[in-house]
Each structure stands twice: as C-alpha cells, then as structure tokens.
Amino acid sequence: MSSQELRRKRLDRSINVRSTGLYALSSYREMTYLLAPRLLLIAGLLVLPLFLDLYWQRVLCAAAVFAMLALSFDFLAEYVGLVCLGGALFIGFGGYAAGLLNAHLGLPPAVTIPIATVIGACLSTLVIMPCLRLRGIYFAIVTFMVPLFARNVIVALGLFGSTEGITGLDTLPNTWVEQYVILSVVLVTLFGIRRLVSEDVGLIMMGIKDNDQAVLAAGVSIFRYRVLAVFIAALIGCFAGAYLAHLYGWLGLSLFAMDFSILPIAATVMGGMGTLVGPVIGALILTPLSEALRGFGQLRVVLYCLILVLFILYKPEGLMNVLERKYHQFERLEKV
C-alpha cells in the first residue's frame, strides 16, 4: 500500500466533558488522564534541584524569578487585557523594600520578604494607577518607563546607596531553602491564579479584556477591577524582587534592569500566551538556555534571538498550546 492512499486523521478528545462534573471522577483512568500532566509538573519542579550542581541550582533560582514575572505578565495581558511591561518595577520595588527593611531595621528574610511583597505591590499599584485609563501600547510604554524613572530618581537624589546599592544583606540559610522557597511559591501562585481566573472576579476581568464598555454598561467599575488585577500581578512580581535581593544579599540599580520587563514576554510567547503554565515553562527553558550559551561569547545574544525567532515563526501559539493539543488529540491513519 503506498503512502498516498493514507491520510492522517486527528481526533480531539472532548476535554470539557472530561474535566467537569462527576465524569472526571468516574474512573481511575480519567483521573490519571487529568492529573498526570499536573503531577508531572509539580514533581518535576520539586525533584529538579536534586540533579543539579551548585551553579545550575543558582540558575534555577533565577529562572524561577523570571517564571514569576512571566506568570504575572501573562495574567495581566491575557486575562485582564493590560500589557504591562512593569516587571522591572515590581522587582525593583520588592527588592528595595526587602533590602532596606533588612539593612536598616535588621529584620530577617522570613519577615522582610512578606512585608516587602505587600509594600512593593501597594507602591507599584499606586504608581501604575494613574495610567490605568490608557490602553494597549500606551499602557505598555508607560509601565516600561516607570522603572527607568525610579532608577533615575534613586541616582539623582542619592537614595539607598545610590549607584553602589547596599551590600551585605542577609541571605537565605542554604541553597535548598533558596530553591524550595521560590519553587513552591511558583507552584502555589500558578495554581492560585488558575483558580482565580475561573472565579467571578476572574470572569469580570476577562469581561474587561473582551469588552470594557459592556462591563461599564453592566454597572461594574472597570477601574476597580483593573487596580485589583495590577495589585495581584504586583504581589507576584514584588515577591520575586524581595526574594532576589536576599538571594544575592545585595540591592542596587540593576534590580530595575530592563531584562525583568522584556524576558518575561519572551518566556510567555515561547510558552504559550494565556496558558499560565506555559510562561513558567518558557522561563525555565529560556533562562538556563541563556546561561548555556555563555560559552559562545559575543554570539550568545545572536543565538538566543535566533531561537526565539524560529519559535515565533514555526510555533507561534507557544509550547504549551501545542503540547496541550497533542495531549488531547489522537491520530490514526485512514484510507482516503
């Protein structure tokens, strides 16, 4: 039989029926089908540090920080309709808040990180609030500028150690704590946000993204929900910032670096917009990749960009969307 007489037929498993209601609980097979990918992710992330040496464990921590930022970017962009390039702002505010609390008040990291997360998120929200009426690219540009502004204010006024920053902050007890703190927070945030977007609050935010005028006509203030969404995203980013300051035991201007705003977008595009898991996986691939390419010296950025471009060209819907589709699909050959 020649290959021309056959064609590949793809069938979708109807996931809606499987994941809702009692049907999902009706057999172990169904439960495994739904739980396997989730458990794989959780177990994979928790086991990963055991197989890495000290250097790569550090890289993993940095990757997890970017995963948090990518998650916050994806949430705002795909579930609220705000393209926010404020990653650097969140990291900066969170990092400085934690560092200053530690350096001046002598509070331990276990206290500074939670407090800095909240303080940083409040400040970030206050700063972003005036431009919440802007849309699309205009909002993106303003959020991109704010970290640069904050950076220059710190230098111009000589605040918080100015260009030198503050060194000698307390670090976390050991590398295992360092890794498992951030990895477990990534997982909790991931599943928390997934839950949030399916609650009423999340639906209203989706409504604002789909159609803000209709939300207004329904008597719901879009401003209030946008503020709430930015605050949630800022909490995620500021936690990452506070953690980063204690990871390196140092705070300085590079906490406002543009990388924190740009890399999460790359991770989100690669991982799959709107999937929430995708950006996390994207960040966990891209950050180590950038480290692995260090051996190429100047060519590093070229290769890095090349990989991104190839990805956008050939898998524009992102890794997670492709994987998800494959997982819910089965193929068989069929006679034409």
Next chain:
Amino acid sequence: MGAEVLLDVRGVSKAFGGVHAVEDVSFTLGRGEVMGVIGPNGAGKTTLVNILTGFIKPDSGRVLYKGKNITGMAPNKIANLGLARTFQVMRPYHSLPTYKNLIVPLNSPRIKKAAAGKLGDLDSVAIDILEEIGFERDARVPYKTAGSLPLGYQKRLELARCIALRPEVILCDEVFSGLSMSEISSMIPLLEKFVMQGIALIMIEHRLRELFRVANKVLVMNFGVKIAEGRPQEIMKQDEVKAAYIGGERSK
C-alpha cells in the same frame, strides 16, 4: 400621561468637531412608557443613547433620572441607578460561555445591594434569567461560548444582560435589526412583558412597522435635531418626517 417621570432630558447637545451630532434635544419618559427613536442614519440616535448612559458627556443640557442630575456621571454609576442599555454592535464576552456573560452584571453593586447577599448560586440565577429571555428552546445554548451564538441569541443575550441589572429603563439600540420576522415576532411579547413589569423602554429602530406595535410615542431625529414627537400613528403623516424618510429636501 400621568405616570411617574423617570427620565427628563433637557436640551442636550453634543458636537464632534463641527458636526452637531445631537442638538438641543429634550423629552421625558414615564414609567412603563415605550418611546421609539427613529431617524435616518447619522441622525444622532446612538449618540443620544451614549449621552443618556454616560458614555459621552454632553456639551450642554441636563439629564435628570428620577429627579437626580446624572449628566456626566460615569457609565457604571448610571447603570447602577437602573438605566441599562444594549449595544447596536453586539458586545458579548466572546470567550465566555453564554450564561457566564451574566456574571458581570450580577456582580454589580446594584444587584449585590438589592439581594443583600441572598442571591445564592449566581450560575443558576444566570440560567434562570436566560430562560426568561427565551433561551429555553435548546437547553445546551446557555453553555456555548457567547461568540459562537447565532445573531438572534446574541440580541437576546444583550437584553438578558440588561435584565440581570433589574433595570427601570432599558435603552435598546436596534434590537430588531438583522432579525427575521419570526424572531422579531417572538421578541415583541418579551418587550411587552418588560413593560408590564414597569420597565420603561427607549427603542432606537429602523424597523418602523414592528416598532409601532410596541411604542406608545415616537421621537424623530434628523441631523441631530428633534424634528417631531408624537403618537406612532400620527407621526408619519407629518411633512418633515416624510421628507427625512423618503429622502426629499430637508425643509428649511
């Protein structure tokens, strides 16, 4: 009419650059009244709705709702007072299942206050409302994504979102347009039911024959100006209205 005045519009005007979209329009609307707003394309009908619901701030004039000045208030605040609207170009939340579209108005301060926390499961409230609006024919329809609904259902969804707000006035921006005769015939009793419940309607329409079956007064606009107001049976006899509609010269 002796009914309580809900809406009192006094000389509202709005110009976009040199174009006078709405110029010095006044009218009143009583409880349970149905007012049709007709006029050629570009007459300023939708702009008028946008002014009443706060989406556009008028340059001059006042809008009173139950005696309260609502001119220039934010659209969500006006909606919370009980002034609901549909959109001419339908605006469902495409990616959400149809019944989830009603979760947004059901979360508005107005409904939360009215129900005082005793609304129960919002999903089932939403399904009930959809049923009331005429989604009962196919039990699966409320669960489909709103973007995939056929036109007739999308129009009904627009109305359902208004009803979810428990409004006192609904501004319908061309709910009949694009519908078949039979779809319109099934929608008219629905509108009549709202009126029976004491809701006042303002209906922008091009389908005059159908409009005149429900409306008890009609306001005619052309070039942003109110050119006539009166009972549906009499209004079409006026020369100026005829001219505007049949395409004759605008009387000077």
